[in-house]
Amino acid sequence: MSSPELSEVERKGVNSRINSALGGLIWLNREWAIVSGEDLQTEAIQNLISLWDLRDYAAMKQILMLLQKTAPLRSTIFQGQRATKSSQKDAQKLHDTLCGVCHVHNYGVSHHLPAYDLWKISSRMSEGEFLSRLLNGVRGTASNALANPLTVSDIQGLMWLYLSRTKE
Ligand code: HEC
Numbered sequence: 797m798s799s800p801e802l803s804e805v806e807r808k809g810v811n812s813r814i815n816s817a818l819g820g821l822i823w824l825n826r827e828w829a830i831v832s833g834e835d836l837q838t839e840a841i842q843n844l845i846s847l848w849d850l851r852d853y854a855a856m857k858q859i860l861m862l863l864q865k866t867a868p869l870r871s872t873i874f875q876g877q878r879a880t881k882s883s884q885k886d887a888q889k890l891h892d893t894l895c896g897v898c899h900v901h902n903y904g905v906s907h908h909l910p911a912y913d914l915w916k917i918s919s920r921m922s923e924g925e926f927l928s929r930l931l932n933g934v935r936g937t938a939s940n941a942l943a944n945p946l947t948v949s950d951i952q953g954l955m956w957l958y959l960s961r962t963k964e
Contacts (some may be wrong), residue, residue: 799902799908801815801903802903802904803866803904803905805906805907805908806903806904806906806907806908806910808908809907809908809909809910811907813909814848815848816932817932818841818844818845818848820932821841822838822841824931824932825837825838825867826923828867828869832867833961834866834867834868837863837866837867840859840862840863840866841863843859844849844856844859844860844863847859848912869924869927869928869931871923871924871927873890873948874927874931874948874951874952874955875923875951875955876952876955876956876957876959876960877956877960878925878952879949879952879953879955880949880952883950883952883956884956884957885953885955886949886950886953887950887953887954887956887957888953888957890950890954891914891954891957895914895954896913897953899911899913899914900913901913902916903916914958915958917929918958918959923955923959925953926955926958926959927955930951930954930955930958931951934946934951934954
């Protein structure tokens with residue numbers, strides 16, 4: 797969050813992305829509860845949002861650690877290795893016609909909400925972190941207005957594309 801490589805305006809953008817991600821958590825949790833049959837974690841997430849308003853990072857971290865235990869992201873479902881040949885092809889097409897149109901920026905640009913090069917960001921973080929960003933980033937924001945258009949096999953394809961395949 798305080799990376800020195802970010803420009804001032806990007807730094808402000810990070811704040812709005814966190815706001816958007818926190819809103820996204822409610823949606824993700826709802827999806828998760830349907831799939832897992834477990835209880836919703838609405839109260840914990842509401843607390844998290846209130847603590848973000850107070851910028852109480854220590855308390856936020858505690859809730860997040862608890863949520864990771866009570867509502868874990870089952871990342872193996874989304875692994876790129878599971879992508880079939882046809883979802884690999886679909887992911888490539890999706891990138892060429894949609895994602896790649898916006899995701900072209902490098903770090904340090906003077907944009908409020910830059911859409912970074914997805915190969916570059918995937919190479920800078922763990923697979924789990926990239927998956928979380930993918931689930932949240934593609935979920936759709938005011939800026940890209942994509943309303944959860946992706947299926948599990950789409951996500952597997954995109955994980956394959958951005959993590960397993962190197963850019964030519
Ligand atoms: C209309 C432009 C646009 C399109 C199309 C688009 N994105 Fe994005 N995306 C953005 C912007 C802008 C952000 C950053 C701002 C934000 O997080 O709201 C973003 C954020 C993300 C993030 C989070 C990155 C991070 O730093 O956490 C991921 C991952 C992502 N997009 C993947 C995709 C994929 C995959 C597609 C294609 C299915 C796609 N996006 C299509 C504009 C776009």
